[in-house]
Amino acid sequence: MSEKLALVTGASRGIGKACALELAKAGYDIIINYVGNAEAAEKTVQEIKALGVDAAAYKFDVSNKEEVDxxxxxxxxxxxRIDVLVNNAGITRDGLFMRMSDENWNAVINTNLSSAFFVSQPVVKIMMKQRSGAIVNMASVVGVSGNAGQANYSAAKAGLIGLTKTLAKELGSRGIRVNAVAPGFINTDMTKDLDTSKFTDFIPLKRLGEPEDIAKAVKFLAVDAEYVTGQVLEVDGGLII
Ligand SMILES: NC(=O)c1ccc[n+]([C@@H]2O[C@H](COP(=O)([O-])OP(=O)(O)OC[C@H]3O[C@@H](n4cnc5c(N)ncnc54)[C@H](OP(=O)(O)O)[C@@H]3O)[C@@H](O)[C@H]2O)c1
Known part of the structure; x- marks a missing residue:
């Protein structure tokens, strides 16, 4: 076992999985969380262990406070101990604002925003005892720019950015840093049904991002950026410059 532990929510697949692997490469033992896909979670655990650190998967719904606690x-x-927390789990339920159901509003706010409140509170308790820790919240460029058809999602991601800056101010004196990454279009299950070919024209770097592009930024903020807190790092190939 290593001396440091990282918890990554929603890490059975996609961006969360890449973050877990990147932190494992940096020598952290890893706890991954997932909600339904046990097979993918187990595969991720094995891939992390192959890097020489300890790993385990915990199934819980990040939008359910009792399960989280x-x-x-x-x-x-x-x-x-928990040294790094990546609040990554998230979903989309897209639709135009005037047609958005309460169910789709609440599902996205609870899974993408309230989850960070539920998970961070007990984690910060142990980080305060350690007098050290780093939290990275997975926001989105649409939390900065807004996006037609994503009122629920962009409101949740903007909320995460507000939470990030507030926690940075409240927790800095306890040795805890809190930052956010705001990805653009990233190649994962979340975007697989979109016709992304039309987006690349608008991206200065002319390609979609890969989960590893986000993971490198998360590792930088969580591990290397010792004098950085309260920041939102846009990792989007220049999409919203
Ligand atoms: N992909 C993009 O273009 C993009 C852009 C900006 C921001 N983001 C953000 O990046 C994060 C990861 O996105 P992704 O593209 O990697 O998504 P993804 O491929 O759909 O993976 C979602 C992950 O979250 C987990 N999850 C979903 N609901 C959960 C819940 N209630 N409790 C616990 N875990 C839950 C899933 O677990 P199971 O496998 O068990 O279902 C899975 O591990 C999200 O916050 C997303 O909003 C993504």
């Missing part, structure tokens, strides 16, 4: 208590009991 129970799982974080188990993790803290077993490992005794």
């Amino acid at each position: 129970k799982s974080i208590a188990e993790i803290v009991e077993k490992y005794g």
Whole structure:
């Protein structure tokens, strides 16, 4: 076992998985979280272990406070510390504002924003005892720019940015840094049904991002950027310059 532990939510697939692997390469033991896809979670655990660190998967719904509290208590009991938290789990339920159902509004706000409140509170408790820790919240460029058809999602991601800056101010004196990454279009299951070919024209770097592009930024903020807090790093190939 390594001396440092990172918890990445929504890490069975996509961006979260890439973040977990990148932090494992930096020597962290890794706890990944997922909600339904046990097979993908187990595969990710094996890939992390192959890098020579310890790894385990915890199934809990980040939008369910009771499930979160129970799982974080188990993790803290077993490992005794959490050094890095990546609040990554997220979903989309797109639709025009005037047709958006309460259900789709609430699902996205709860999974993408309230989740960060639920998960961070018990994690910050242990980070405060350690007097050290780093949190990276997975926002989105649409939380900065807005996006037609994503009122729920862009409101949640803008909320995450506000939470990031506020926690940075509240927790800096305790040795805890809090930053956000705002990805543009990234090649994952979340974007697989979009016709992304038309977007590349608008991206200065002329390609979609890969999960690894985001993971490198997350690792930078979580591990290397020791004098950086409260920042939102846009990793979008220049999309919203
Ligand atoms: N892809 C993009 O272009 C893009 C752009 C900007 C921001 N982002 C953000 O980046 C993050 C990851 O996106 P992605 O593209 O990697 O998504 P993805 O490929 O759809 O993966 C989503 C991950 O979140 C987990 N998850 C979903 N709901 C959950 C819940 N209620 N509780 C716990 N875990 C849950 C999934 O677990 P299961 O496997 O168990 O379902 C999966 O591991 C999200 O916050 C997303 O909003 C993505």
